[in-house]
Amino acid sequence: MQKSMLESLRSIVQEVNAVDDLQSVLDITVARVLSAVGTEVCSIYLREPTLNRIVFMATEGLNKDFVGKISMAPDEGLVGLVVAREEPLNLQDAVTHPRFFHMPGIGEEPFSSFLGVPIIHQREVLGVLVVQQTKLRRYDEDDEAFLVTVSAQLAGVIAHAQATGAFASVGPNDERPRGAKFRGLAGASGVAIGQAVVVMPTADLYAVPYRHCKDPVEEFDFFHECLEAVREDIRALGRNLSSRLVPEEMALFDVYINMLDDNALAAEVDEKIKQGQWAQGALSQVMRKHIGNFESMDDPYLQERASDVKDLGRRVLSYLQAANTTPVEYPEKTILVGEELTASMLGEIPPENLMGLVSVKGSGNSHVAILARSMGIPTVMGAVDLPFTQIEGDEIILDGYNGHVFLNPSDELRNRFQAIYDEELQINRDLEALKDLPCITTDGHRVPLWVNTGLQADIARSLDRGAEGVGLYRTEVPFLLRERFPSEEEQRKIYREQLEAFAPMPVTMRTLDVGGDKSLPYFPIEEDNPFLGWRGIRVTLDHPEIFLVQVRAMMKANAGLNNLRIMLPMICGVPELEDALSLIHRAHKELVEEVGFELELPPIGVMVEVPAAVYQARELARRVEFLSVGSNDLTQYILAVDRNNPRVADLYQAFHPAVLQALKKVVDDGHAEGRGVGICGEFAGDASAAILLMAMGYDVLSVNATALPKVKAAIRNISTVRAKELLEQVMTMERADEIQEFMDNALNESGNTKLRWAEFV
Numbered sequence: 239m240q241k242s243m244l245e246s247l248r249s250i251v252q253e254v255n256a257v258d259d260l261q262s263v264l265d266i267t268v269a270r271v272l273s274a275v276g277t278e279v280c281s282i283y284l285r286e287p288t289l290n291r292i293v294f295m296a297t298e299g300l301n302k303d304f305v306g307k308i309s310m311a312p313d314e315g316l317v318g319l320v321v322a323r324e325e326p327l328n329l330q331d332a333v334t335h336p337r338f339f340h341m342p343g344i345g346e347e348p349f350s351s352f353l354g355v356p357i358i359h360q361r362e363v364l365g366v367l368v369v370q371q372t373k374l375r376r377y378d379e380d381d382e383a384f385l386v387t388v389s390a391q392l393a394g395v396i397a398h399a400q401a402t403g404a405f406a407s408v409g410p411n412d413e414r415p416r417g418a419k420f421r422g423l424a425g426a427s428g429v430a431i432g433q434a435v436v437v438m439p440t441a442d443l444y445a446v447p448y449r450h451c452k453d454p455v456e457e458f459d460f461f462h463e464c465l466e467a468v469r470e471d472i473r474a475l476g477r478n479l480s481s482r483l484v485p486e487e488m489a490l491f492d493v494y495i496n497m498l499d500d501n502a503l504a505a506e507v508d509e510k511i512k513q514g515q516w517a518q519g520a521l522s523q524v525m526r527k528h529i530g531n532f533e534s535m536d537d538p539y540l541q542e543r544a545s546d547v548k549d550l551g552r553r554v555l556s557y558l559q560a561a562n563t564t565p566v567e568y569p570e571k572t573i574l575v576g577e578e579l580t581a582s583m584l585g586e587i588p589p590e591n592l593m594g595l596v597s598v599k600g601s602g603n604s605h606v607a608i609l610a611r612s613m614g615i616p617t618v619m620g621a622v623d624l625p626f627t628q629i630e631g632d633e634i635i636l637d638g639y640n641g642h643v644f645l646n647p648s649d650e651l652r653n654r655f656q657a658i659y660d661e662e663l664q665i666n667r668d669l670e671a672l673k674d675l676p677c678i679t680t681d682g683h684r685v686p687l688w689v690n691t692g693l694q695a696d697i698a699r700s701l702d703r704g705a706e707g708v709g710l711y712r713t714e715v716p717f718l719l720r721e722r723f724p725s726e727e728e729q730r731k732i733y734r735e736q737l738e739a740f741a742p743m744p745v746t747m748r749t750l751d752v753g754g755d756k757s758l759p760y761f762p763i764e765e766d767n768p769f770l771g772w773r774g775i776r777v778t779l780d781h782p783e784i785f786l787v788q789v790r791a792m793m794k795a796n797a798g799l800n801n802l803r804i805m806l807p808m809i810c811g812v813p814e815l816e817d818a819l820s821l822i823h824r825a826h827k828e829l830v831e832e833v834g835f836e837l838e839l840p841p842i843g844v845m846v847e848v849p850a851a852v853y854q855a856r857e858l859a860r861r862v863e864f865l866s867v868g869s870n871d872l873t874q875y876i877l878a879v880d881r882n883n884p885r886v887a888d889l890y891q892a893f894h895p896a897v898l899q900a901l902k903k904v905v906d907d908g909h910a911e912g913r914g915v916g917i918c919g920e921f922a923g924d925a926s927a928a929i930l931l932m933a934m935g936y937d938v939l940s941v942n943a944t945a946l947p948k949v950k951a952a953i954r955n956i957s958t959v960r961a962k963e964l965l966e967q968v969m970t971m972e973r974a975d976e977i978q979e980f981m982d983n984a985l986n987e988s989g990n991t992k993l994r995w996a997e998f999v
Contacts, residue, residue, distance in 0.1 A: 246274035247384070251391055252533045260399035263392070264296035271369065271388055272298045275381050279349055279370035283317050284396065285363060292317055292366070294344060299370070301345045308341060315339030320354040320366045326386065328353045330376040351375040355385045359393035360421065360623070367392070398625040420624045422596070423881075424641040425607035427944060428616030429659045430594030431652065432571030436630045437583050441556040443529075443548065445577045446522035447630040450514050461507060461517040464557035469498055471553065497550060503528065518558050525551030568592075573634045575626050579606045584613075594618075594636040596643055598626050613695060614944055618643050620883070669947030673704040677950045681957040685932050687950055688746075688940040690918055697739045699943040704950070708745040709866065709940020710805070710918035711736055713788065714752055723761070723784065729791035733802075741799045746866065746918075746940075747792055748845065749785065749818075750778050751807040769880065774808025779817055789825040793837055802840040805866055810850045812857055819861065845918075847871035852900045855907035865908045866940070869919025873897050891974035892921045893981070898930070898969065905935045916940055925952035926981035933958065933965035956988045 250270045254263050264282050272280040279299030283292050291309040312318050319337045320327045332338055332352035340347070349370035357365040367389050369377065436447035451457040472494050497503055503524060510520035525547060532544035568591045576583065578599040584592070584606065595610055595617040610617040616638030624643060635644040635655045644651060677687045688709035689700040700708070716724055716732050724732070737745050753763050753773020763772055778785035789804065796802035806818050819842065826839050844851065844858045847868035851858060859865055869892065874881045876896050879889045891897070901917070908915035916938030921927045923945030929952055931939060941949055964984050971977045 246270060247387055247391070250274075250388060252530050254391070254395060260396065261296070263395055263399075267367075267388065267392060268296045268298045271367070271385065274384065275369050275377070277351075277369045277371045277377075279346070279368075281368045281370075282357075282365060282392075283368065284357075284365035285312070285321065292321065294341070295365070297344070299349075301343060304341075304344050308344065310339065310341065315341070316352055317354060317366045317368065320356050321363045324356050324358065324363055326353065326355040326382055328377055328382060330374050332370075346370065348372050351377065353377040353382060353385065355382070355389050357389045357393050357396060359397040364393060364396045394623060397623060398628075418645045420621050420643045420645070422618040422621030422624070422641045422643060424638055425595070425597070425600075425617030425619040426610040426615055426638050427942075428594075428614070428638045429655050429662060430571075430573060430616040430634075430636040430638070431655060431659060432573040432593040432634060432636075433569040434575045434596075434629045434632045434634050435566065435568060435572050436626055437566075437574060437576040437579070440559060441552045442577075443522050443525050443551050443555060445627060446518050446555070447627045448519050449516045449630050451511070451516040454511055454514060457517050458508060458511050460561070461511060461521070461558070462504075464517075464554055464561060465498055465504055467557050468550070468553045469495055472498075494546070494550060497547070498554075503547075503550075518555060521551060521554055521558065573636055575624075575629065575634070577626060584609065589613075594634075594638070596621055596624065596626075596634070596636060598622060598624055609693060609695075611942055611944065614699070622885075666947070669951055672947055672950050672954070673702070675704075675950070675954070677706075677953050679932070679953055679956060679958050679961070681959060683932070683958045685936075685953050686938045687946055688744075688916070688918075688938055689943050689946060690940055691736070691943075694735065696943060697736070700946075701739070703943050703946045705740075705743075705943065705946060707743040707938075707940075708736070708740055709916055709938055711745055711747045712751070713747055714750055717750060717752070717758055726787045726791045726794075729788060730794045733792050733795035737795055737799050737801055741801050744801050744803055746803040746805050746843070748805045748807050749775070750788055753777055769874070775806055775814055775818060776808060779814065779821075782821055785818075785821055786825050789822050790829060793826060793829055793840065796840060797833075797837060800838050800840075803843060803864070804840050805843045805845055807845045807868070808847060808871075809844045809858065810848050811854060812861070815844060815858055815861055846904050848875050849900070852904055855904045856911055859908045859911035859913040862913070864914045864916065865904060866915070866938075867901060867904055867917040867919060869897075869901070869917055869921035872900065872919070873921070876900060892924070892927065893977040894974040895969075895972060895977070898977070901931070902934050902969070909935060914938065923949060925949055926978070926985050928952055929956055929961050929985070930965055930968060930981065933961035952985060952988075960988070 250267060253266045253270070268280040268282055279297070281297040281300055282295050284295045285291075286293050286309065290312060292312060293306065293309040294304055295306060297305060310318060312321055316327060316329070316332060316335060316337055316339065318339070329335055329352045331350050333350060349372055351371040351374060352368065354366045354368040356363045357367060367385055369381070369385065438445045438447060506524045507517070507520045510523060511517055515523070528547050529544045529551070532547060566586070568587050570591055571593045572587060572591045573594045573596060574583065574587060574592065575596045576598070579595055579597040584595075592615060595606065595615055597606060597617075597619045598621055600606065600619045607617055607619050616636050618636055618638060618641050620641075621643050629645060632645055633647060635647050635652065637644070637655070647655070676684060678684045686706050687704070688707040689696070689705040690710040690712070691697065691700060691708055692712035692715035713733075716729070733747065736747075751774050752758055752761070753768060753771060753776070763777070772780075792802060792804060804822065806815065809815050809818075822842060823839075826837065829837050841863035843862050843864035843866055845868045846852060846855060846865055848871070852872070855865060870881060873890065873892050873894070877889060877891065877894060879886050881890045905915045914937045915935075917931055917936050918940035920942070922931060922939040923941035925948050928939055928949045932953060939949060964981065968977050968980065971980065
């Protein structure tokens with residue numbers, strides 16, 4: 239039983255993935271579940287959000303004439319009970335249940351047994367999957383588990399369909415759903431409103447956006463030119479291998495040619511092009527359908543043919559993409575959307591047209607996210623549920639504060655975000671006046687504001703906004719943007735530019751921090767759990783040749799400027815620190831002997847970003863000149879939440895009481911050893927958080943250049959006395975949301991009414 243259900247599940251998933259419309263997905267599902275469970279009825283009910291009704295959407299065993307035409311209120315019937323309880327309901331005799339509700343016409347009167355399971359996506363019930371039977375029967379645990387598994391597979395498909403209009407409303411005019419929301423990760427703060435332009439990687443059949451062509455006849459001819467080019471490639475490949483293959487094996491190339499015949503796959507693509515689809519999209523849809531069909535077959539030989547179809551599809555798509563020289567038209571307000579955006583894709587768009595970025599893959603530390611922050615472009619990363627291939631030309635609202643993407647917003651939603659966008663512009667203009675003013679509280683306490691940098695573009699933005707130094711220069715960025723390790727001289731030049739640009743202000747350079755979600759293309763690190771693996775100082779201590787070259791380059795670049803500070807990432811204990819210090823002193827000694835004169839040994843510090851470093855802060859502080867908290871990773875490790883995973887994004891809470899207690903302990907322990915303590919994570923760039931950090935006693939706040947004016951305004955509008963009162967109250971609270979709401983209210987009361995836009999989003 240268990241094996242057959244597993245096979246049934248695999249078959250359902252493959253068949254569902256091969257179709258593009260929601261109704262086919264639902265029809266396939268009910269038919270296959272009916273057979274797998276061995277019952278008489280299987281139906282799917284979907285919740286229609288605009289009308290708040292539960293619609294009868296697919297069935298095997300009941301009256302199909304009523305599909306899409308009959309619905310119930312969410313509090314009606316056993317289906318409504320499943321929605322309300324958000325858990326399966328298994329009844330041997332459903333008719334006797336007090337919540338039983340008769341839906342006239344669908345023909346369920348003879349059926350007594352009932353098993354309904356909710357279809358849930360991101361904590362929201364989208365519908366209910368139901369099986370029924372005439373004979374009194376309580377479905378067993380295997381049946382229930384199977385339906386729960388199928389529902390989980392269905393949830394994402396239904397959510398996508400609702401967002402893109404595939405699930406047409408049963409309401410007036412079958413309006414396209416408006417304001418569908420998708421969660422991702424905040425890549426760069428800000429709000430953007432614009433039109434989606436979908437970019438795609440080379441020859442990926444699963445990443446081709448839906449797009450209409452202007453001239454079907456021209457598109458038809460273009461497709462057949464590319465098709466003939468692929469046929470010729472296959473013929474040439476066959477000729478090249480003819481002396482090494484037996485005739486039976488050579489026949490495979492004839493099979494490939496026949497598959498591309500005008501009466502086979504090509505005919506299906508032709509039909510879609512005639513309907514107005516562009517060639518790439520038509521090819522993608524047809525090939526994906528046939529790939530899915532082969533993969534769902536029981537015969538292992540036929541299953542393997544799916545790879546042949548996939549290979550042919552990629553070959554044709556590659557020609558279509560290479561030969562398509564039509565320039566992409568970027569609307570005046572472009573939101574660039576892709577499965578995995580790259581820096582080169584950004585360079586193709588006129589800067590004045592680029593309003594925002596949405597990437598299905600990637601994290602807040604991806605190359606493109608770092609670049610977006612430096613350019614001040616609102617960005618959402620990791621929007622894994624976004625049906626990106628289906629939204630070309632759609633209106634998008636991008637919330638870079640909370641990592642949300644809204645498709646085809648309602649007028650009300652658009653007006654709300656437009657007001658926030660307009661307010662951002664005005665506040666930024668107002669904050670520009672603070673550039674040359676000190677960051678000082680109303681009672682005279684001065685808080686140095688430094689910046690986090692990584693790109694050359696960050697320099698001008700940082701200086702324009704009144705930065706007083708660099709609290710974190712991400713030295714891995716030049717490594718990430720190259721195809722090999724940069725040489726010592728190349729590194730020296732890069733570091734010298736940073737040091738000179740900010741001199742005499744201090745520049746804190748973090749030694750190479752790769753691993754986790756930052757893998758060098760020429761030095762890949764593949765691990766099952768990279769964030770708990772080989773990263774940060776662990777990598778460079780294992781490769782002293784990399785570490786020594788980098789430290790030497792830093793100290794050479796510092797000659798005559800003496801504004802360098804070196805910071806060590808991911809330190810977990812004293813032995814690691816001592817090993818790193820030994821290498822730094824060795825590099826310094828070698829340089830002094832090499833140049834023949836004394837080079838100043840820069841101050842050395844430790845990043846506190848793992849719990850072990852929190853509890854050994856005093857021991858670490860005794861051995862270095864300063865401590866700096868990396869709040870992003872520290873929060874992640876304390877809460878055991880992957881900050882790059884949108885599935886658990888709600889659990890990543892920077893205001894969590896445990897995080898605040900750790901932050902307080904680090905600054906207290908660092909000061910107890912007479913050391914300066916700063917913070918360089920994103921938390922410091924939050925206006926509410928900055929007030930708490932100042933009250934804790936942090937000596938330096940290092941923030942993104944974009945956040946610097948907001949933080950300065952917040953601190954200039956409050957006294958240290960009031961800040962410490964707030965901190966005292968906060969440290970007694972038990973919930974992150976309670977703390978955040980409390981601090982937002984306090985921020986507003988202090989005159990910073992609109993500094994925390996995220997609370998209005």
